[in-house]
Amino acid sequence: MTQLTPQEQAQATASRQRHLTLGIPAPVRDRRLPLTPEAAAIISEYGIEVRIQQGAGVFVNYPDNRYAAAGARLTDRTETLDCDIVVSVEAPSAEDAAHLRRGATLLTLEPQVDNAAALKALLERRICAISMRQIRDSEARHPFSDILGEIAGRAAVTMAATRLAEVDADTTVGKGILIGGIAGIVPCEAVIIGSGIAARAAASTALGLGATVRLFDDDTYGLRAAMDAAGGRLICSAMQPHVLQNAIAMADVIILTPTAMPYIISAASMSAAKRGVLVYDITDYDMCPLATMDTVDLADTERPHTRPHDTICFRNLSAVVPRTTAMALSNALISLLPDLVDTRGVNSIASLRNGIQRAVYTCMGHVTNADLAHSMSRQYIDIALLGRLS
Template sequence: MIYEPLRSTQFVVRELLLKADKQNISLVIGIPKENQKVEKRLAITPETTALLVESGYQVMIESDAGLAINYSDRYYSDSGANIVQTKAEVFQADIILKVSAPTFDEVSMMKPRSSVFSFLQLYLISSETLELMAEKRINALAYELIYDDSQISPFVTAISEIEGAYSISVASELLSSAHGGKGILLGGVPGISPTEVVIIGAGVAGAVAARAALALGATVKIFDNDINKLRKIQHELGRMVFTSTLQPNVLRNVFRSADVVIGAMQYVNKTHLYRISTDLIREMKKGSLIIDLRMSYGGCFETTMEACLPNHPQVFERFGILHFCELSISSRVARTASIALSNIFISMFSAMAESGGVGRFARFDRGFASGFYMFTGKMVNSYVANHFNWPVNDIGLFLPGL
């Protein structure tokens, strides 16, 4: 028996020509405390912890890891988790469940042949970290790379929905006089021209941001080079939304009048990356606002790329334009984001427990197998390999039957 992900991210049983025996095994899942200065989300909630323990897993969580989402150790302990005091203990688990990308020090604490799951965040991963993973034959999986049977990542969809909605809240806040903005209301009231919101990227985050901005009365213009996405968003939101491909002259005219520009391009597993040039940003009105939702992939704008560097301010001004560049805007609503992640994990890990562990589940589920960028220490994802100029292997070579 195996399990296959559906559009709803639920997993159901599917029969094979060759029967695979059901194998319940006991694995230890470790939940380390994130660096809560930059990452407040946590992979699982106490409710999901209880369900994982019921499925046969042992859950080990570092003390105070849940404080950023307002869950004390007692909540996790009552749910069946084992609370440990040191990070080193957590990293001896079979599976390390993180949100931010693993660091060199964290991989150093992992035992050989274990697995680490996290968001990709390529600009936070070093070549030295990958080399250590290779040496220890680590399995490293990125949530953005997992897909369901409709070729959509449930993790990207969930987080993009949150980030798209919250980006409009951030825009409203930063445009106000209280935060040094122009002192304008995002939206519109009778007798006053509505705020103009420009969105670069017509994916989930862009669509949700557009819907939220329209609800407030703003004028919304959306750009993307995928005509199918533009057609879909036009169908969903109606003719009130202006849509266009990334035509330089059209962009220039729109940027001159924009009050808010939101960068929401999709970069994962893409061969061509589009970034808005500094020349366009120079032509924006003084006091306007840029919000970049793709900082973990290097940013959507040339002026935000520098904010990927360590200790760079997340809010800064350039050419009289205010820039908001948090690594993950959903970390501002960490509890909501953590619950959204947990809802996906419980389905995935329940199926994994039934199928017999990480390797066996990867063998029978292509969508899950696609999530690995390192498998048994071998680079198996071309997008990550190209970023680090590493040779890439076909994961099917290590998973008989895939």
């Protein structure tokens, strides 16, 4: 008798979940995709029908037949949007939002929309929109944001090493040098702002290539942890203006990562920087901390990735390695599914744990993210209050 009980529960759960659908529309302006064929197969085993737009895997080098073999259903964009759960790396457009199933759950990277019309459509269709970057686990960590930061930190140094070795007289890209130097030649210097996961990933990669790495943050505990993790090979300092400006003047690579408090690197500090210094912004701030610098979004498929300027700030580094990013996002998504797929429904506020609730930015026709509400001149309602009223 005791052997049959878990079998009956598992069968009942599968029966309740089998009707659920999960849609993956192809990114329009982004190179990243949140689902691999392997992840599609695992999700299908939950009894969830996976729908993916034809050609969605082009930038991550996954052909349609890989998804089909994994049990996913290849279809058009409209059908992928008409699902119980829709996962996209991009902010929803007004057209896409209008095609979402009423009461569906939408997962996007950021708590953003294309415009006011897109937000209006989300509210009218009572979409439960969740920012993956803002989701927290039971230990208050951000699994999606942290893994993207780690990828971006490593990708920034890898990209910098490649660009330093190149020589292009027309665009002043590269110097024809190794980032780590050799015997008799000093290595390049990398300045990294921050001491979190992204900063440590960048520092570890740069040290592995032989660069001299200077880490700046006002969080002395974070600096101490980063120094210990690197075996004492990092040069760490608080963000004292004079010390930071001197470091920037010597830097070949500057990497900006999140800190507890947002920061701005002044134009005066950057005026002393070397010509052609490589700058990578992997913060999650709306604007690059180097506000006066031209930026290039590496995730954007509609803009060129190089321009003929001396200094450019590159953003969205995880898009440089979209297949690695797809695998990482898939791992995080699979871990999240049991919390989303609840017997009370995917759009039940009461069924969402607090770490997910706090990532919801629209729900039941209300804006539940204060920054989004302010930017769109909409009324904000706290998700906890909304949960008690529902």
